[in-house]
Structure formats: structure tokens, C-alpha cells
Amino acid sequence: MTSQALIRPAWTPATIALMIGGFMIFWPLGLAMLAYILWGDRLETFRQDVGRSTDRVMCSMRRTGFGQPFAAQTGNVAFDEWREKELARLDAERRRLHDAEAEFASYARELRRAKDQEEFDRFMAERRNRRDDGPVVDGQPA
16 A cells, blocks of 8 residues: 555544644644545645646746746747747647646546445445344344
């Protein structure tokens, strides 16, 4: 099991232990861990939104040549046009990779949810079977 799967925004034994340890060491750490458990799944979308916004800003800065001395015009029109096309192609490829990463993260999140649902369903079935198979005293399960 990877550390990412072990410490994820969910009520897992590892996150509960970290939360309790955080409260014992310094209460804001425990509170931060509790916030991560409750709202941590929103952090991933927040990170992706910030990344996209930053990419858009940097793209516009790159197109205008602001803040990047190597983006200045060379004087060779053919080279400058080729460079602009290559930069646009690379930007499109970067966006495609970001979209694929987000799609995979969503897929992995759905797999974890399905696995959790399967484990819960199995637990409930076993619980029902134990209750149904238990000894009967005066017409009531013991």
C-alpha cells in the first residue's frame, strides 16, 4: 500500500492515529488533521484549479514576452513563427496532460469508493448472516 493510499482524506486507522497524536502533541496539529480528514478531498480540486490558473497566467506572459528574456523576438521572422507554433503545441500538450491527470485522479477516486462500498456491503452481509444464524431463545435471536 502506498503512503498516498494510507494517508488519504478519509477515516482510516492511519489518519485517526495521526489526528489523535496531533491532539496529544499540539492541539492545532490534531485540528488540522481533522480538517484534512473532513475536507481533504476538496484540496485536490483546489490544487488543480490553482495549477490551471497559474498555467493560463504564465501562458499569457510567455506569449507577450513579459518577464522572460528568451522570449524576445530574434529578428528572424521564420524562426519566431516556428517558435510560437512550438510553444503553442507544447501548451496544448501540457493541457492534455493536465486533463489526463485529472481524469486518472477521478478514476482512482472512483475505484477507491467502489472498493470501500464493496467492503461495506460484504460487512453488512456478514453481519446479517451472523444475526440470522445466531441462537434463538424464546423466539428472539440471542
